[in-house]
Amino acid sequence: xxxxxxxxxxxxxxxxxxxxxxxxxxxxxxxxxxxxxxxxxxxxxxxxxxxxxxxxxxxxxxxxxxxxxxxxxxxxxxxxxxxxxxxxxxxxxxxxxxxxxxxxxxxxxxxxxxxxxxxxxxxxxxxxxxxxxxxxxxxxxxxxxxxxxxxxxxxxxxxxxxxxxxxxxxxxxxxxxxxxxxxxxxxxxxxxxxxxxxxxxxxxxxxxxxxxxxxxxxxxxxxxxxxxxxxxxxxxxxxxxxxxxxxxxxxxxxxxxxxxxxxxxxxxxxxxxxxxxxxxxxxxxxxxxxxxxxxxxxxxxxxxxxxxxxxxxxxxxxxxxxxxxxxxxxxxx
Amino acid sequence: xxxxxxxxxxxxxxxxxxxxxxxxxxxxxxxxxxxxxxxxxxxxxxxxxxxxxxxxxxxxxxxxxxxxxxxxxxxxxxxxxxxxxxxxxxxxxxxxxxxxxxxxxxxxxxxxxxxxxxxxxxxxxxxxxxxxxxxxxxxxxxxxxxxxxxxxxxxxxxxxxxxxxxxxxxxxxxxxxxxxxxxxxxxxxxxxxxxxxxxxxxxxxxxxxxxxxxxxxxxxxxxxxxxxxxxxxxxxxxxxxxxxxxxxxxxxxxxxxxxxxxxxxxxxxxxxxxxxxxxxxxxxxxxxxxxxxxxxxxxxxxxxxxxxxxxxxxxxxxxxxxxxxxxxxxxxxxxxxxxxxxxxxxxxxxxxxxxxxxxxxxxxxxxxxxxxxxxxxxxxxxxxxxxxxxxxxxxxxxx
Ligand SMILES: Nc1ncnc2c1ncn2[C@@H]1O[C@H](COP(=O)(O)OP(=O)(O)O)[C@@H](O)[C@H]1O
Ligand SMILES: [Mg+2]
Numbered sequence: 014x015x016x017x018x019x020x021x022x023x024x025x026x027x028x029x030x031x032x033x034x035x036x037x038x039x040x041x042x043x044x045x046x047x048x049x050x051x052x053x054x055x056x057x058x059x060x061x062x063x064x065x066x067x068x069x070x071x072x073x074x075x076x077x078x079x080x081x082x083x084x085x086x087x088x089x090x091x092x093x094x095x096x097x098x099x100x101x102x103x104x105x106x107x108x109x110x111x112x113x114x115x116x117x118x119x120x121x122x123x124x125x126x127x128x129x130x131x132x133x134x135x136x137x138x139x140x141x142x143x144x145x146x147x148x149x150x151x152x153x154x155x156x157x158x159x160x161x162x163x164x165x166x167x168x169x170x171x172x173x174x175x176x177x178x179x180x181x182x183x184x185x186x187x188x189x190x191x192x193x194x195x196x197x198x199x200x201x202x203x204x205x206x207x208x209x210x211x212x213x214x215x216x217x218x219x220x221x222x223x224x225x226x227x228x229x230x231x232x233x234x235x236x237x238x239x240x241x242x243x244x245x246x247x248x249x250x251x252x253x254x255x256x257x258x259x260x261x262x263x264x265x266x267x268x269x270x271x272x273x274x275x276x277x278x279x280x281x282x283x284x285x286x287x288x289x290x291x292x293x294x295x296x297x298x299x300x301x302x303x304x305x306x307x308x309x310x311x312x313x314x315x316x317x318x319x320x321x322x323x324x325x326x327x328x329x330x331x332x333x334x335x336x337x338x339x340x341x342x343x344x345x346x
Numbered sequence: 347x348x349x350x351x352x353x354x355x356x357x358x359x360x361x362x363x364x365x366x367x368x369x370x371x372x373x374x375x376x377x378x379x380x381x382x383x384x385x386x387x388x389x390x391x392x393x394x395x396x397x398x399x400x401x402x403x404x405x406x407x408x409x410x411x412x413x414x415x416x417x418x419x420x421x422x423x424x425x426x427x428x429x430x431x432x433x434x435x436x437x438x439x440x441x442x443x444x445x446x447x448x449x450x451x452x453x454x455x456x457x458x459x460x461x462x463x464x465x466x467x468x469x470x471x472x473x474x475x476x477x478x479x480x481x482x483x484x485x486x487x488x489x490x491x492x493x494x495x496x497x498x499x500x501x502x503x504x505x506x507x508x509x510x511x512x513x514x515x516x517x518x519x520x521x522x523x524x525x526x527x528x529x530x531x532x533x534x535x536x537x538x539x540x541x542x543x544x545x546x547x548x549x550x551x552x553x554x555x556x557x558x559x560x561x562x563x564x565x566x567x568x569x570x571x572x573x574x575x576x577x578x579x580x581x582x583x584x585x586x587x588x589x590x591x592x593x594x595x596x597x598x599x600x601x602x603x604x605x606x607x608x609x610x611x612x613x614x615x616x617x618x619x620x621x622x623x624x625x626x627x628x629x630x631x632x633x634x635x636x637x638x639x640x641x642x643x644x645x646x647x648x649x650x651x652x653x654x655x656x657x658x659x660x661x662x663x664x665x666x667x668x669x670x671x672x673x674x675x676x677x678x679x680x681x682x683x684x685x686x687x688x689x690x691x692x693x694x695x696x697x698x699x700x701x702x703x704x705x706x707x708x709x710x711x712x713x714x715x716x717x718x719x720x721x722x723x724x725x726x727x728x729x730x731x732x733x734x735x736x737x738x739x740x741x742x743x744x745x
Contacts, residue, residue, distance in 0.1 A: 062585075062586065063586060086586060086587060087588045089586070093579055094579070095578060095580075095582070096579065097583035098580070099362065099580060101366045102365055102369075110358060110361075110362045111587065113354075113355065114358060114589050115588065116351060142369070158583065
């Protein structure tokens, strides 16, 4: 349904999207997972015909995104990062305005608006100005706006960004539902590992404008364990930064990140890695409360593949002292 | 879809923009207040010859007189005082010397001074001219000018009167009172406008202000509206729909035109109702001219929109373009008052032609045939700018 070949976008020398190639099957939910600035929005905007690629091509339903841009537009619905709603118009007026831009017959549009509003439980807010809505309600409006033309392809850019937990769950459920019931093809971007894990059939991990890995979630996770990497979580009562950096500098440790005051998460390679780490902690007089051997999460996959934590650029979280941001890459193909 | 789709979708955009406008209470209030504010401000600040009143003047009478003759300066002072009580134009205080007058002007106590020279009477007696010096506050050129003008007029009148007396004394038998004036001042000049009634500054300003408001609302409103939508993200909602790219500017231009015409009508009404402006030409022609003004400015607005990435830049570009236009297009001050190089710049601005044409129609009652030059320039400018703007906009929209 969607295919990109070496899709590239440069902004004055900065390569935001770097020769991306992937294809999305009809009816699939495809996730682009990556930290802030990875190039997710730029990719979506190119597919939505809002930005011209610098190089490479892409097709949506066999239409070229540059040459047949208007045909592509008829096929897609876009839920962008920013809410596409006019605050001073009511819910109905907003949908009416955008619906008419798609030349939808007035009677058809009227019933469709009512249906869509009911679908996201906003029926009784129909004649209220969107400016007064909560962020959850606004995002639901934002999603149904993209469904007005009954698109075959839905592009969702960070659909749950900034939502409260309950709205997040609702929006995710809704995305699943429209995919299931309408066989809609969906591309979704997110920087949240859980979201990609929960929603996507396949996930493309995107970092610095490149797709670093592309597979289903279980397969991606298997890459970590298959690559002879074990994930341990140590609970150490008197954990110090010194201890963290000693562990990090070990040969058998791929990466170690401190989760909180007493917990450290370690990617270790090799059979005797566990003993070596325990010895190191003991040597620093660390009191180990507990050790867990964890199943890899997508977070571990990201760390394993890109060599850095997804949160490094995602939030403004201050990295730990001595934290090695870029580990030597061990990429498994 | 073609042309019908383009039009009906553009109208949707217009409808949406106007809905937003009319639901924005603060914006509406500004929309109404702005012209009122502009007109009152400019109208009352602009100096006219009647605007001099209650000016404080210091009088220094250094005249030493001439033994055996009555003091000539006393007569002058009496005449001045008589005039100030009659007209309320000025209040006169006494001062001792030129230096004191200067100090008083510097401290802001007075607006100007009159110094009668020490040999005033004796000069007159021996048949020379009596000298009176007018001291003005040069930090306030407008006041200085008006004061000079008014006082010169006063002295001229007094001088004429004195001369008249003298002529009569020369030959009291042959010359009677009426033709002694004709001897001293053989010409009397009167002015009369080409249209009846007394014109005020508002008659001059209202047409220009209308032209400016309407055209500016397109030139500034269009970039402001589009860059605002770009920033909040709603522009993507329109761009992602399968519509002609021109739909957006067409629809928005219509909305801005409606807004501009609303303001223009408001100015017209205010000018007539509050400021006593009389319209001599056809109302229909006035609105046609305003629309033509809009057309001539749309292209420029679109070009600015295309180049300005965010609202702030758009605003800055518009401000830099707007201020020179406002002052150089003869909206507030006649072009003829400007130095020649400014007049040349003025002739390159479309607003100048719109303002001139509108003024001709409103004040002088001109018909279409009398404003062909202005019409040609406006149509030409609009056509050229639109031709440039359309491809530029199309390219800028999908970067
Ligand atoms: N219009 C633009 N002009 C210049 N740089 C841009 C523009 N849009 C995005 N970028 C840059 O491109 C990179 C990728 O941005 P983006 O696609 O928004 O990432 P993401 O959505 O994954 O957070 C970032 O470094 C960003 O600063
Ligand atoms: Mg983004």
